[in-house]
Amino acid sequence: MSNPNSENDLVAIISFEGSEEKLRHCLHALESWVPSIIIISSEKNKTLGHIAEEFRASICICHKIETDARWDIALNLTNNNWALLLRSNEIVTGQLRKTIVEKINKNKNTACQYPLPLTVVFLKKRLKYLLDWHDAKPSCLVQLSKNNKFASQLPIKREEFNGELIRYGEDTLVDCANEVINKAEERALQLIEVLPNLSFVSLLIRAVISSVKKFIKSYFLKKGFKEGFEGTVFSICSAHSELLGYLRYFEMHVRNGKNLHNNLQSLKNILIIKLRDVGDNIFCTPLIYNLKQHLPNVSISVLTWSYSMPVFERNPAIDHLFDLPKNPSSQDIKILSSKLDSSHFDLVISTHSGRLSSMLLSKIKTRNRINNHYRGRNKHFTSITNESNYYRSAIERDLDCMRSLGLEPKDSKTKIFLTPEETKWARDKLQKKGFDLTKIIALVHPTAGATIKEWPIERFDELLQKLNETESIQPLVLCTNEEFARIQCLSINLPDLVILHELTLRQMMAIVKECDLVIDNDSSPVHIAAAFEVPRIVLFSQSIREIFCPYPENNQHYVFYNDVNCRECELTRCEDRICLNFSPNEVFSKALEILNGSPKISGFKNQLQQ
Numbered sequence: 001m002s003n004p005n006s007e008n009d010l011v012a013i014i015s016f017e018g019s020e021e022k023l024r025h026c027l028h029a030l031e032s033w034v035p036s037i038i039i040i041s042s043e044k045n046k047t048l049g050h051i052a053e054e055f056r057a058s059i060c061i062c063h064k065i066e067t068d069a070r071w072d073i074a075l076n077l078t079n080n081n082w083a084l085l086l087r088s089n090e091i092v093t094g095q096l097r098k099t100i101v102e103k104i105n106k107n108k109n110t111a112c113q114y115p116l117p118l119t120v121v122f123l124k125k126r127l128k129y130l131l132d133w134h135d136a137k138p139s140c141l142v143q144l145s146k147n148n149k150f151a152s153q154l155p156i157k158r159e160e161f162n163g164e165l166i167r168y169g170e171d172t173l174v175d176c177a178n179e180v181i182n183k184a185e186e187r188a189l190q191l192i193e194v195l196p197n198l199s200f201v202s203l204l205i206r207a208v209i210s211s212v213k214k215f216i217k218s219y220f221l222k223k224g225f226k227e228g229f230e231g232t233v234f235s236i237c238s239a240h241s242e243l244l245g246y247l248r249y250f251e252m253h254v255r256n257g258k259n260l261h262n263n264l265q266s267l268k269n270i271l272i273i274k275l276r277d278v279g280d281n282i283f284c285t286p287l288i289y290n291l292k293q294h295l296p297n298v299s300i301s302v303l304t305w306s307y308s309m310p311v312f313e314r315n316p317a318i319d320h321l322f323d324l325p326k327n328p329s330s331q332d333i334k335i336l337s338s339k340l341d342s343s344h345f346d347l348v349i350s351t352h353s354g355r356l357s358s359m360l361l362s363k364i365k366t367r368n369r370i371n372n373h374y375r376g377r378n379k380h381f382t383s384i385t386n387e388s389n390y391y392r393s394a395i396e397r398d399l400d401c402m403r404s405l406g407l408e409p410k411d412s413k414t415k416i417f418l419t420p421e422e423t424k425w426a427r428d429k430l431q432k433k434g435f436d437l438t439k440i441i442a443l444v445h446p447t448a449g450a451t452i453k454e455w456p457i458e459r460f461d462e463l464l465q466k467l468n469e470t471e472s473i474q475p476l477v478l479c480t481n482e483e484f485a486r487i488q489c490l491s492i493n494l495p496d497l498v499i500l501h502e503l504t505l506r507q508m509m510a511i512v513k514e515c516d517l518v519i520d521n522d523s524s525p526v527h528i529a530a531a532f533e534v535p536r537i538v539l540f541s542q543s544i545r546e547i548f549c550p551y552p553e554n555n556q557h558y559v560f561y562n563d564v565n566c567r568e569c570e571l572t573r574c575e576d577r578i579c580l581n582f583s584p585n586e587v588f589s590k591a592l593e594i595l596n597g598s599p600k601i602s603g604f605k606n607q608l609q610q
Helices: 020-028 046-054 067-075 094-106 173-194 200-221 229-255 258-262 278-294 306-311 330-342 355-363 394-403 420-432 457-469 484-491 505-513 524-531 584-595 604-609
Strands: 010-015 036-041 058-061 082-087 090-092 112-115 118-122 140-143 165-168 269-274 299-305 320-324 347-350 368-371 440-445 473-478 498-500 517-521 536-539 557-560
Touching (some): 036 046, 046 058, 094 140, 269 355, 278 394, 320 330, 355 368, 420 505, 440 457, 440 584, 457 584, 484 498, 517 524, 517 584
Parallel strands (some): 118 165, 269 299, 440 473, 517 536
Antiparallel strands (some): 090 165
């Protein structure tokens, strides 16, 4: 028997299917009569390299998982007229080899593909009936033309071949389970091309119907029932790979946002829901900035509490602001829902899936929803954000919403925007209150959203006296009008102490920007200071530092933090508050250390040395 002639050289292209032992058997059946062999694998390891060297084969690295796509890629790397497309678990028998050689030597110069006669060994039993995975491309002999190097595009010619191609399939049920997963992955990639955007329920119904059809086809139409145990197992595996393929498609391309990522250019209008307090809204500003950087032509709107809305005002990345009172009535929600629906949002992102946020998200008419996780409340989404590390910062948690779109942030810095008029107002206000803007202004905020998070007022009193005794430091206290009665006692020992309490949120932000140091509980002024890069000291209480104080400690930022056993207690009242057990001397010393680098320090260093 002659080998293929040199004019019509033959190459064998073998898709590596995972068993190195079976690959050896496959190559052993080819090495004496196939001049050129290419092994296609997703990665190259030492063993595979040794096998290729032993059989004088080359290796092509290809990350495609579909066998026919692998074959096409390798075909485009060859100049051969004929190619034998095989899987690594297949053996070409002697009689089949003879027919292949004869077919090549006849050389009809007609580009086509010839499916090879297949016999399957499954669970170590040779099957009488051909049971193959659904939509599996048959191994074949192809004749190529100069203009066509894709086997999948060639016409199929069915001719009689003597002998058989024996495929040694899965040996055990464990192998079957692994192959089901592989076939499901292939099926998911096929579904991307053909499936419309379906709801999960519609997709599940279609998946169940399709998997039942696959079972019927394998078990009855292909006579799997006559193969007994092996036929039953194969039919069940075929049906399960179909069902799992639909679910995998939904997981990869709907739930994980790939469908949306592939169609980002279709987005015109995005709404971000942030129904949280001032500090949390400041944490959200990097998400808004980065979305605008990636999608400059998209209109971005924000929905937040009415009292928190000033955080987002004047932000050039925001086109529209919507607000809601903290305890909205059903009529408030109805009116807002109508406004939101009329805006026709392509994507709605809820960065913190509280009860009301999730309810609003479910009511807004939109094709795409992202509902960031929060204690199991992340319902009503079409694209999910990954459940992050428990101690992941609030800023990064919000940025995870855009990562679920396949977009990586460029900047995680928080941003607040003031007008020149607002800055001038703050400077004038401070000067009218007797502050010298050429000297250091140390702002103290002795309150917090919850009293359990407040450092004791008597310690703030002692700290303020120490600051006031330092010639180059001018202490300033900030609070809301409602809090003023609680902290007015600070004026007893410091009658000239300035306490600003009748300010709007925008005015408070402008005042913070003009200060040289902010000393605060875990509250909004410290986050405002961070946005303006004002040095700050945080007196941290029961919350999780890594989440709610997401700034690295440096010479401009320091966190007083006691890692006590009762941390994260979520109490609203506590008589001990050992988490806040810091002395005024400690805080004062840290303030001096930070202020030592202030540009307004003239004369201050000499005072420190004395």
